[in-house]
Amino acid sequence: MKLTKARALILIAFSVPVAIELRTVAGFFNVELPLIAVAVIEFLFLALLFVLYGLYGEGSESAA
């Protein structure tokens, strides 16, 4: 499945509530996740998405 700009935007949008509630979910298991850890995880997700978009996104050779 081609990673279009629209699909990438949707994935980014849905990553925001997941990131925000990550500390709450971790808290259920007595894991205190600092805010910076959530920021790093979200940043890594965005970086991964960016790489995937470069490899398989619109206009890439793989997608073509």
Add this chain to the structure above:
Amino acid sequence: MATESGGSEFVDTFPDEAAIIKASFLIAFVSLGIGAFFGLIQALHRTNVLRVIDSADYYTLLTGHGVLLAIVFTIFFLCGVFHWAVARSLDRPAESALFSWAWVGLMTTGTVLATVAILGGLVPNLGMSADVLFTFYAPLQAHPIFYIGLAMFIVGTWLAGADWFLSYRAWRQDHPDERIPLQTFMVLTTMIMWYISTLGVAVSVVFFLIPWSLGLIESVNPLLTRTLFWYFGHPIVYFWLMPAYLLWYTVLPKLAGGRLFSDPLARVVFLLFLLLSTPVGIHHQYLDPGIAEGFKFIAMTNTMFLLLPSLLTAFTVVASVEHGARQRGGEGYLRWLGALPWRDPAFTGMALAGAMFAAGGFSGMINAGMNINYLIHNTLWVPGHFHLTVGTAVALTMMAGSYWLVPQVTGTKLYSRPIGLLQVIMWFVGMVFMSNAMHRAGLAGIPRRTAEPQYQNFEFLTPIGSIFELRVQIALGGTLLFLSVVLFLFNILLTSLGEESDRPVDSYLPEPLSGPEGSPRILDNLAMWTGIAAVLVVLAYTLPLAGIIQNGGGLFGGGLPVPATVSAGFDLVLTTVTSAFNTLWGVVA
């Protein structure tokens, strides 16, 4: 569902109706812009990020934000949608364009009067203010012009409903044996619910609040005006929501590339909303001391029944969207999601709105539960909840729907699809930040409806994170939401100024997979459903209202006596109901 007539565009087939719809949308969008700006100022002020107003003026802007967005934007927009839906699904124009302009004019005049009264609060020397918030019951008092404006607005909506019923009556004479077209069925059931529910606010405004604000009576019974407000205040939620449902049921499946899964199921859902929307308002009053706990328990039970049509909707709409995805080549248990038209802002906006509505439904169950409601009552949790429901499920659906509807009534192509897509996603992300923080702040006990949420010698504590983080989240979310509105208005403005096109949008709506043919005709018996809805309202409200009037100092409060005839009437009702209950109990025992 009737399909597009003759293949021509709506604006060409129904030019008078298109003009009415454009006028309704214009007032809705102007209100949206002003209301959203007030919201930004509030978000930055409350969180102490940027303060450009005095805290005393916060309540003026809060009232403006609530009234302009929750009443004017939503209802003007839904009037436009309903006018479109009735004309296209009955395939006939309104009976009288002059009558249509009359309700637009009355609603507009009411809006201007109420807005002037609200904004008058920013000019101290004017002697006019209406800092009564969206929930405009006593003891807060507004300038009479505010109440008169609202009364005119409500009467305008009644006339709009009459306009659509007249169209239906004329259509019925030509089609005596046909089922009511689905979109018209949705409009009519919604308007019946609205007529029943607005009786409460009409009585409150006309008989109590206007005479009180004019000084004709000395006092009012505050609990009575609160109860009459919430008699209307909860069904208005469904008045906002049902046009969004109309778009989810009849437009979203088409945008997804498919067809509505079940027409009869959609009819059942709208009938359930007609029956259950009104006899639940007391669930907003769990902490009001003048209402017996038993009535609150009944309201809670009725409210939980309201989950049924929402869950039916979740099933039907998702099934329809999945059908669309599979028509587009989608496969697998979840991979079909990738086949949906995510580039289309109309589809994406409505889909995101639906997803957030699910979250709003969950927080709504917390509000509706009598015991757990005590935890979050009057905290920031509640605005967090309704920013998911009316603020996203409804508002985002309306904005997304505009990307498909506005070209139909202007005859011009959408200015920019990428900007539209960015706008709906920005709304989703902004609302995730703001609403999430509001819910969590509410759990920490932070109150709503205040410019100064902090107390001396007291610190709110959150189990995870900090209050500072929540404040930043609210400010960031509010800013993103305002920018999203700016993008929306910019896109719509340039769309309406664009060159006319022969085919601005694909406006064809396909027939449902399961049509109305096999469903019982009793579903279309609107008189019977109206009667049942009225009986349910009488059962839910007669005794609580009698108690409020008898125990709360009479109809007008302040210890003023209840008129003898009214008192005798209440005594008769109480005696009759008690006797009937005792008899029934004797039979059962």
